[in-house]
Amino acid sequence: MPRFLLHRLLQGLVSIVGASIVIFLIARLSGDPILILLPNDASPQLIAETKRNLGLDLPLWHQYLIFAWNALGGDFGRSYRWQMPALQLILDRLPATIELAICGLVFSVAIAVPVGVLSAVRPGGWTDRFGRVFAMLGQAMPAFWVGLLLILFFAVELNWLPAFGYGGVSHIIMPAIALGWYPVAAQTRIVRSAMRDVLDSDHIRLSRALGTPEHWIVWKYALRNAAVPLLTMLGVYFAAMLGGAFVVETIFAWPGVGRTVVEAVFSRDFPVVQAGVLFTSILFVLSNLLVDLAYGIVDPRIRADR
Amino acid sequence: MLLQVEQLRTYLHLRRGVLRAVDGVSLHVAEAETLGLVGESGSGKTMTGLSLLRLLPRGAGRIEGGSIRLDGQDLTALTEADMARDIRGRRIAMIMQDPMTSLNPVFSIGDQVAAPLRYHDIASGAVLRSQVIDVLKRVRIPSPEQRLGDYPHQFSGGQRQRIVAAMAIGCTPRLLIADEPTTALDVTIQVQIISLLKRIQQDAGLGIVLITHDLGVAASLCHRIAVMYAGQIVETAPVRAIYKAPAHPYTQALLAAIPRLHATERRLTAIPGQPPSLIDPPEGCRFAARCPHRMDRCAEPPPVVDLGNGHSAACWKLAA
Numbered sequence: 135m136p137r138f139l140l141h142r143l144l145q146g147l148v149s150i151v152g153a154s155i156v157i158f159l160i161a162r163l164s165g166d167p168i169l170i171l172l173p174n175d176a177s178p179q180l181i182a183e184t185k186r187n188l189g190l191d192l193p194l195w196h197q198y199l200i201f202a203w204n205a206l207g208g209d210f211g212r213s214y215r216w217q218m219p220a221l222q223l224i225l226d227r228l229p230a231t232i233e234l235a236i237c238g239l240v241f242s243v244a245i246a247v248p249v250g251v252l253s254a255v256r257p258g259g260w261t262d263r264f265g266r267v268f269a270m271l272g273q274a275m276p277a278f279w280v281g282l283l284l285i286l287f288f289a290v291e292l293n294w295l296p297a298f299g300y301g302g303v304s305h306i307i308m309p310a311i312a313l314g315w316y317p318v319a320a321q322t323r324i325v326r327s328a329m330r331d332v333l334d335s336d337h338i339r340l341s342r343a344l345g346t347p348e349h350w351i352v353w354k355y356a357l358r359n360a361a362v363p364l365l366t367m368l369g370v371y372f373a374a375m376l377g378g379a380f381v382v383e384t385i386f387a388w389p390g391v392g393r394t395v396v397e398a399v400f401s402r403d404f405p406v407v408q409a410g411v412l413f414t415s416i417l418f419v420l421s422n423l424l425v426d427l428a429y430g431i432v433d434p435r436i437r438a439d440r
Numbered sequence: 441m442l443l444q445v446e447q448l449r450t451y452l453h454l455r456r457g458v459l460r461a462v463d464g465v466s467l468h469v470a471e472a473e474t475l476g477l478v479g480e481s482g483s484g485k486t487m488t489g490l491s492l493l494r495l496l497p498r499g500a501g502r503i504e505g506g507s508i509r510l511d512g513q514d515l516t517a518l519t520e521a522d523m524a525r526d527i528r529g530r531r532i533a534m535i536m537q538d539p540m541t542s543l544n545p546v547f548s549i550g551d552q553v554a555a556p557l558r559y560h561d562i563a564s565g566a567v568l569r570s571q572v573i574d575v576l577k578r579v580r581i582p583s584p585e586q587r588l589g590d591y592p593h594q595f596s597g598g599q600r601q602r603i604v605a606a607m608a609i610g611c612t613p614r615l616l617i618a619d620e621p622t623t624a625l626d627v628t629i630q631v632q633i634i635s636l637l638k639r640i641q642q643d644a645g646l647g648i649v650l651i652t653h654d655l656g657v658a659a660s661l662c663h664r665i666a667v668m669y670a671g672q673i674v675e676t677a678p679v680r681a682i683y684k685a686p687a688h689p690y691t692q693a694l695l696a697a698i699p700r701l702h703a704t705e706r707r708l709t710a711i712p713g714q715p716p717s718l719i720d721p722p723e724g725c726r727f728a729a730r731c732p733h734r735m736d737r738c739a740e741p742p743p744v745v746d747l748g749n750g751h752s753a754a755c756w757k758l759a760a
Contacts, residue, residue, distance in 0.1 A: 335541060336536055336537075336538055336541040336542045337541060337542055337543055337544040337545075338544075339495075339536065340534070340535075340536055340542050340543075340604065340607070341544070341555070342495055342528070343493055343495055343528055343529065343533070343534035343536075343617075344528060344529030344533060344534070344555075344556045344607060344608065344611075345523075345524050345525065345527070345528035345529030345530055345556065345559065345560060346524075346529070346555060346556070346559060347524065347559055348524075350555075350559065355544055355547070358546045358547070359544070359545070359546055362546075432546060433545070433546055434545070434546060434548075434591035434593070435545055435546075435591070435593050
């Protein structure tokens with residue numbers, strides 16, 4: 135394994151351990167789960183006994199070590215609420231979240247790259263203007279509102295797409311758009327400015343001077359240069375979509391990790407919250423690692439620095 | 441004549457006015473000849489070079505008049521598509537000042553040298569590969585077979601300029617426009633690039649327009665020199681004549697401003713004043729305001745005076 139990869143993996147591990155400590159502490163700051171698990175009039179003995187059974191009577195650091203040790207073995211404890219292994223619960227929901235994040239990202243890139251490129255080629259042209267309006271709309275409208283509008287229009291009025299739930303391709307279209315719309319603006323802008331810089335560079339001028347057809351210049355020579363800053367951004371957005379899809383997942387009743395974790399937070403279901411957040415942070419680290427790998431493919435200078 | 445430019449005028453339409461970057465330039469280049477286009481920054485030499493390829497700043501630059509004949513064909517009459525397909529890279533190639541930024545950082549040099557051959561339909565497949573290797577050999581890149589997959593950052597500045605030269609000469613153009621090809625390089629590397637250009641010229645009978653502000657580089661590479669000032673050519677002469685007997689006061693001042701190794705005076709001589717704005721330039725001689733020999737007649741456009749042996753200069757003093 136190349137050294138940089140090892141380096142990145144170690145960095146990732148540190149992040150994950152950090153995330154596990156933070157989420158462990160925060161979950162416990164949010165209140166006592168016993169109050170939710172047991173009826174209000176439970177006797178002090180019952181409370182004490184339940185605490186002992188669940189290990190909640192131990193000091194925090196001891197609880198964390200037990201949690202960390204078990205987590206290493208894949209045991210995040212049982213969901214207080216669903217009475218099943220927390221990890222199992224999260225893993226069951228994970229594919230739906232990844233699926234949604236990928237579709238959201240594909241949607242945003244599919245809009246951002248062509249609009250960004252064409253805006254850069256003809257600044258002030260109609261694609262540029264349309265792109266700006268589109269981008270502004272995307273940034274001005276929160277995901278839950280976009281989601282509601284989509285449902286209103288495509289599900290209620292036109293009856294083309296199912297309003298919620300999980301199933302075939304038709305189910306994912308609206309959640310993916312709702313999730314992917316917000317980053318379109320930022321991505322378009324980064325593609326546009328990167329392309330403007332590249333199209334103004336000496337090597338593009340040389341390509342023109344040697345008669346390179348304009349579509350090669352734009353879509354081949356310039357775009358690959360512009361892909362580097364876009365990639366960085368995609369890594370961040372992909373991770374954010376994995377972890378932050380709970381709003382969209384909630385609106386569309388999408389059975390993903392985000393929604394499950396939000397529900398677990400409300401019911402102080404610590405094991406599920408911990409498993410969910412830890413898993414999301416692992417995915418975050420992995421997606422950044424993927425971006426690092428992709429850099430190497432796109433930009434040989436970065437390959438060499440390793 | 442390989443290249444014959446007559447009364448070329450290229451204007452830049454800027455927000456603050458029309459800038460007459462190239463204002464009535466006439467020049468010619470024969471086969472296997474190097475013409476040096478010499479002048480200070482802003483004198484219009486680069487714009488002249490770009491005009492030959494009709495690669496002007498988009499939206500702003502336009503050729504307003506004159507003709508550019510390459511082997512008798514007027515390039516100003518061609519369509520943009522014809523320019524891209526038949527002229528640029530094919531019959532006129534260009535290399536630019538900064539080799540560090542002239543190559544695309546994310547494509548291998550094999551790819552980049554192959555590109556002009558590919559889109560000018562000169563070669564493909566295995567033939568293309570061998571041609572790329574061949575042209576890299578001609579510019580003296582060591583063991584090119586092993587380096588086709590390498591990227592620009594893996595080469596030194598001098599090597600990169602060689603690779604740029606390889607891209608330019610791959611399609612065996614007739615004319616090469618070299619815009620300050622050695623300015624960004626170390627002096628020792630400069631010498632190598634100059635001798636490389638000379639060799640390429642001898643091999644291929646290439647005409648070269650060398651754009652430079654460096655009179656030393658011009659002297660070592662050029663057969664003839666055209667001195668540009670404020671968008672116009674003020675003097676044209678064989679290289680020896682320019683250095684031995686400069687006729688135009690600007691050329692004289694330019695040569696006097698070169699620091700000499702054995703000079704007795706300690707201060708550098710500079711030409712007082714500044715070139716005129718090319719938006720609304722003076723009607724008469726554009727150098728008049730800075731000229732030590734200024735006369736009343738200099739308020740009118742100076743005549744181009746033929747001094748014999750291919751030496752001419754635009755100055756009233758010479759007409760007298």
